[in-house]
């Protein structure tokens with residue numbers, strides 16, 4: 622029989638990240654570090670001990686206990702997901718009803734609008750200021766005026782790498798009559814988590830992931846932290862075996878090596894700081910070409926005068942970054958990768974500066 626896709630899904634296409642062939646990949650905000658040898662040994666032992674014929678623990682209790690201890694929250698406030706991405710998807714599909722309004726911001730993580738669309742909710746997109754910060758009072762007024770059921774944003778923001786203070790986040794959480802989802806995927810690199818205040822708010826959900834700072838992007842492990850009642854609802858809405866047994870064991874093994882996590886975070890932060898300093902140097906040398914925005918996460922976001930050309934020049938040098946309109950997002954990499962990236966940006970700027978066809982516009 623012929624089959625017709627419904628209008629909602631007809632024009633979607635599968636998620637396809639950039640060309641995986643690039644020699645140097647600074648496009649996906651993953652950790653550039655591989656896991657330490659002792660963690661790898663623990664993971665091998667987990668594989669040997671695993672009963673592959675049995676379903677995993679649906680509550681991922683060991684993993685959630687380890688996460689609760691690491692993040693300093695009670696264990697009945699933790700839900701594990703197949704990446705935090707899955708938890709975002711469940712928050713949209715289960716906590717919203719058709720037509721409910723969601724306040725998101727522009728620019729921010731594009732998946733929010735995508736899941737909002739699938740959930741048949743209405744995304745209200747509030748524009749950020751020219752410096753990419755959120756106007757907190759305006760956001761609160763919009764959430765109230767639009768009767769938003771959910772407010773969602775990333776902190777620090779992907780793609781802008783701009784972080785918000787605890788006070789700004791708290792102001793939103795305590796002022797709106799909505800579920801506030803704070804996606805802290807990059808908080809390990811910024812250190813202003815709202816998690817210590819979790820117990821005070823019934824309407825707060827905080828998302829974290831092991832994909833960025835902890836070097837486990839391949840294992841797909843994320844967490845939602847919320848009040849016990851919201852946590853219970855989230856666990857009731859998820860699919861039963863959403864985190865596979867191998868990932869549960871791997872995540873728990875990584876949490877058993879806290880010094881290794883801290884060490885990785887420090888290495889990534891110093892790579893990020895190096896990249897930020899070098900972008901600053903280039904921006905001073907070529908002010909008509911680059912205007913770096915922020916580096917509160919493990920990546921630098923920069924406005925550029927000739928984004929498409931610069932992106933192409935980098936790709937021609939074997940370096941893949943992410944492009945967002947006139948801006949580039951560059952993930953902190955290994956030292957030699959950063960050095961090559963900076964050299965390629967510099968060679969582009971020195972050959973284009975002055976003769977550049979577009980002068981850098983003032984931020985919109």
Ligand SMILES: *Cc1c(COP(=O)(O)O)cnc(C)c1O
Pocket residue numbers: 650703704705706707730775778779804806829830831832838841842843
């Ligand atoms: C990378 C990223 C995530 C995804 O994390 P997973 O746990 O790998 O699904 C979530 N939110 C933002 C803003 C991200 O950049």
